[in-house]
């Protein structure tokens with residue numbers, strides 16, 4: 001992770017053993033470190049984004065699914081085989097849909113749990 005922070009200058013918002021969330025000039029992305037890093041993007045509605053991208057011919061490797069951490073995710077691969085995950089998070093406590101990872105971490109995960 002230090003590569004992204006120290007060399008590329010990404011601002012780290014949060015991290016966990018297998019990944020981190022960065023702010024790159026105002027754009028937030030998550031990175032899951034697997035054999036090949038997986039890029040995670042927060043969207044407002046995973047099912048809508050899933051359908052939209054599927055209609056454009058994108059190949060999904062994971063259908064939209066609720067996750068134990070409270071979010072809903074789906075995964076696809078780009079033409080070069082890079083894996084992307086789209087995720088959305090609706091807070092079970094206040095019912096709000098997150099617009100950013102910062103909001104997710106600072107508002108909902110920290111205060112509402």
Ligand SMILES: [Zn+2]
Nearest residue numbers: 091094108112
């Ligand atoms: Zn909340």
